[in-house]
Amino acid sequence: MISILAIFRKIAFLEGCSFLALGITMPLKYKWDMPTPNYWVGMIHGVLFISYVVFLLVIWRRYRWTFKAIFWSLVASLVPFGTFVADKLIFSVAAEK
Numbered sequence: 001m002i003s004i005l006a007i008f009r010k011i012a013f014l015e016g017c018s019f020l021a022l023g024i025t026m027p028l029k030y031k032w033d034m035p036t037p038n039y040w041v042g043m044i045h046g047v048l049f050i051s052y053v054v055f056l057l058v059i060w061r062r063y064r065w066t067f068k069a070i071f072w073s074l075v076a077s078l079v080p081f082g083t084f085v086a087d088k089l090i091f092s093v094a095a096e097k
Helices: 004-030 035-063 067-076 082-096
Strands: none
Touching: 004 035, 004 082, 035 067, 035 082, 067 082
16 A cells, blocks of 8 residues: 555656646747646646645644654755755655654
């Protein structure tokens, strides 16, 4: 059976990828007047971001992470490449426990 933390790490990776994809689709929308890719990537990113936050709250309760770990995990979701760094510094350490 796959753990909640393993699912969360996959969601975090996908959320980070979708955030970076927005960096590609935003110029398409505003510079070349192609809004469709940004619409789909934005919707996918929104769903993944909400999933990230919900799973983070579940993990906070189930694994009793510190407030500091939760805070930096939330900050990581707001910064490009942040979820990738958080996976190495926070999520992988928690997975080893």
